[in-house]
Amino acid sequence: MTIISVLLILSCLWLLGSSRLHVAIRVVAIQGVLLGVLPLVRSMGKIGFGVGVLGLSTIISKGILLPWLMSACLRLSGIRKEIEPFVGFGPSLLCGTALLGLAVWIADRLQLTQAQVPQVLLISSFFAILAGLFLMVTRRKAIMQSLAYLVMENGVYGVGVSMSLDFPFIVELGILLDVFVGVFLMGNLLFHLDREFEHLDADKLTELSDLSKSTPVLDAAEENA
Amino acid sequence: MNALRWTLPLTAWVLSPLMLGIINRVKAFFAGRQGPSVWQLYYDLFKLLQKASVYSRSTSAVIRMGPSVVLACMALATTILPWGELRAPVTFVGDIILLAYLLGLARFATVLAALDTGSSFEGMGASREVQFAALAEPSFFLGMLVLVLHFGFSGLSKMVSEISFETWQTSGVLLTLVGCSWFILLLTENSRIPVDDPNTHLELTMIHEVMVLDYGGPDLAFILYAASLKMWIFAALVVNLVVPMHSLTPWWQAPIFLLGMVFVMILVGVVESILARLRLQQIPKVLIGSALLSLIALIVRLMG
Numbered sequence: 001m002t003i004i005s006v007l008l009i010l011s012c013l014w015l016l017g018s019s020r021l022h023v024a025i026r027v028v029a030i031q032g033v034l035l036g037v038l039p040l041v042r043s044m045g046k047i048g049f050g051v052g053v054l055g056l057s058t059i060i061s062k063g064i065l066l067p068w069l070m071s072a073c074l075r076l077s078g079i080r081k082e083i084e085p086f087v088g089f090g091p092s093l094l095c096g097t098a099l100l101g102l103a104v105w106i107a108d109r110l111q112l113t114q115a116q117v118p119q120v121l122l123i124s125s126f127f128a129i130l131a132g133l134f135l136m137v138t139r140r141k142a143i144m145q146s147l148a149y150l151v152m153e154n155g156v157y158g159v160g161v162s163m164s165l166d167f168p169f170i171v172e173l174g175i176l177l178d179v180f181v182g183v184f185l186m187g188n189l190l191f192h193l194d195r196e197f198e199h200l201d202a203d204k205l206t207e208l209s210d211l212s213k214s215t216p217v218l219d220a221a222e223e224n225a
Numbered sequence: 226m227n228a229l230r231w232t233l234p235l236t237a238w239v240l241s242p243l244m245l246g247i248i249n250r251v252k253a254f255f256a257g258r259q260g261p262s263v264w265q266l267y268y269d270l271f272k273l274l275q276k277a278s279v280y281s282r283s284t285s286a287v288i289r290m291g292p293s294v295v296l297a298c299m300a301l302a303t304t305i306l307p308w309g310e311l312r313a314p315v316t317f318v319g320d321i322i323l324l325a326y327l328l329g330l331a332r333f334a335t336v337l338a339a340l341d342t343g344s345s346f347e348g349m350g351a352s353r354e355v356q357f358a359a360l361a362e363p364s365f366f367l368g369m370l371v372l373v374l375h376f377g378f379s380g381l382s383k384m385v386s387e388i389s390f391e392t393w394q395t396s397g398v399l400l401t402l403v404g405c406s407w408f409i410l411l412l413t414e415n416s417r418i419p420v421d422d423p424n425t426h427l428e429l430t431m432i433h434e435v436m437v438l439d440y441g442g443p444d445l446a447f448i449l450y451a452a453s454l455k456m457w458i459f460a461a462l463v464v465n466l467v468v469p470m471h472s473l474t475p476w477w478q479a480p481i482f483l484l485g486m487v488f489v490m491i492l493v494g495v496v497e498s499i500l501a502r503l504r505l506q507q508i509p510k511v512l513i514g515s516a517l518l519s520l521i522a523l524i525v526r527l528m529g
Contacts, residue, residue: 002398002525009521017510090506093513097520104524119528 001041004034005124008158009100012124012131015151016096017089019082021143025070028147031128031154032062038121039161058157061176066150073143084140095134103127118162125158153179230314237303240483241457242266242450244490251494266453273446281439283343291338292440292447298331299454306461307382309470309478316380321369324381325362328414328458331451332358339436350435353505357420357432360512361413367519368403368410372466374526375399389471402522404467409515411459411493415452418497420508460489 011031018024036059043051085092103126107119132152136145246263253260262268280289305324307313313320336355339347375396376384393400413420416433423434437448464485470478503511 006398006402006521006525010518013514013517017514090509090513093510093517097513097517100517100520100524104528107528120525123524123528 001038001118002120004038004041005118005120007034008124008154009127012128012151013093013096015135015147016092016131019085019089021074021083021141022071024083024144024147025067025074028070028150028154029063029067031151032064032067033059035154035157035161036060036063038158042118042161057176061179062150062154066179070143070147083144085138086140087138092134092138096131099130099134100127103130112163121158121162125155125162128152128155128158130155150179227314230312233306233308233311233313234300234303236483237306237454237457237461238300241453242270244456244460244486245453247487247490248494248497251491252498255495255498266449270446270450273441273449274443276442278440278442278444281342284341284439287341288338288439289444291334291341292444292451294334295331296447296451296454298327298334299451299458302327302331302458303454305381306458307385307465308461308482309465309468309473310386310475311478312382312386313380316382318379320380320382321373324458325365325369328455331455335436339439342439344439347436347438350431350433353432354436357413357508357512360509360516361410363516364406364410364512364519367516367523368406371399371403371519371522371526374523385465385470387471388466389469392471393469396526399522399526400466402518402525404463406515406518406522407459407463407466408489408492409511409518411456411463411489412496413512413515414459415456417493419500419503419511422502457486460486463489 008031011027011034014027015024018027036055036057038055039051039058040055087095100123103123106126107122110122129152132148132150132155135148135151139145139148243263243266245266246261249265250260250263278289301315302324304315305313305320305327307316332354336351339351339354372384376387388400412418416423421432421434437445440448461482464482468481468485470482473481
């Protein structure tokens with residue numbers, strides 16, 4: 001379990017430092033598989049039906065389906081493969097260090113009543129949430145932001161698994177569905193954006209207002225030219 | 226027993242140039258070349274020692290002192306390194322700090338000597354060296370902190386001699402993380418490929434090589450020999466950390482240690498062959514990543 005937590009932290013750091021979209025998608029896929037294995041490891045060998053379904057469904061959805069959808073988006077929309085950050089990759093990593101400290105502080109302050117909550121797993125999950133939020137704010141591409149949302153959701157899932165294995169089962173399924181729909185919608189949005197503006201910068205959404213003199217489509221087209 | 230302890234630094238002093246020879250042979254093998262002999266550095270040192278030193282008129286005593294200080298620091302630092310249960314000749318509580326600061330002093334002397342030449346080119350190299358050294362330092366000390374927390378605050382010899390198979394079973398994650406972090410540190414400190422290229426003489430890419438451009442003769446021999454000792458020091462740290470010496474019988478420890486050193490050198494050679502040199506802006510990212518590995522180990526140690 002410690003190994004999975006460490007790998008989870010490392011994958012988030014990798015995301016903060018990597019500059020390639022398809023690498024980021026692959027890292028998130030690995031993260032999904034790790035999180036799928038997590039409940040199986042957490043249940044200490046007594047793998048019940050619920051835990052098995054949770055693990056399997058996580059691996060399939062987070063590890064295979066969503067990354068596949070993302071890379072399909074990437075391939076079909078033909079956007080550039082670089083992640084365009086507002087905050088550079090080196091500073092991002094430094095911020096990641098600070099966020100890791102924050103996650104340790106939160107997990108330390110929480111003072112859980114349950115005895116056998118694995119502290120390291122809690123830290124790594126909180127870190128995934130924080131890193132996801134940070135990525136969402138600091139990356140320009142819409143596809144990267146939906147990826148960051150997925151990372152954050154991975155963190156939520158990790159916290160759920162570390163707290164208890166029985167209760168969050170239903171909740172998790174609900175969240176999974178949410179994410180599925182979210183990403184589905186996001187995919188639609190990406191295609192739509194792509195058709196309208198010829199690129200996927202979320203920044204350009206500000207130009208949708210009616211106040212601008214010329215049509216946003218033309219603006220974007222001019223900028224591209 | 227006490228005399229036996231001195232075999233450690235003596236082996237380091239004798240065998241360290243061989244280690245760089247091994248790296249070069251591995252690189253040559255990957256490039257499909259014959260490559261220089263593994264003893265090449267010995268020939269080079271011998272040749273250089275027979276020459277006379279030439280100094281620029283614009284330099285002062287600082288540059289003449291530089292190589293001697295660097296070599297003295299490195300030679301002293303090797304006396305702190307243990308292998309397995311055979312204690313180092315110099316060992317006391319907190320000798321890790323001495324090790325770190327001997328390496329620091331050697332760097333300081335190199336940088337001062339580089340600045341002393343008055344060449345803007347060497348000044349640039351010095352600035353880069355110091356910048357990256359500042360980023361590399363946390364991974365060394367954080368890794369040490371993990372070891373200290375795990376084995377108690379004592380000498381380096383005592384700490385590494387307690388690493389056994391059981392340590393790997395109970396806290397293998399810690400050792401792996403710190404080991405990886407220190408391997409990156411080894412590549413950085415010895416100006417190996419992902420960070421710096423030891424062969425390059427291009428202005429844009431050099432970090433360490435540029436600072437030693439003005440040396441010739443015995444001075445250059447000192448610098449080269451000190452560099453090979455430095456490689457030995459870092460490789461020995463990694464090997465001591467990774468190999469569970471406590472579980473081996475004393476007679477096996479020395480051969481296994483040397484085998485580990487050769488293995489680390491081969492690993493360095495492979496890394497150099499399959500990786501390209503990073504852009505200069507990318508290097509801080511790698512160093513921060515290396516420090517983060519140690520930091521995660523620390524968190525796992527404290528909270529796990």
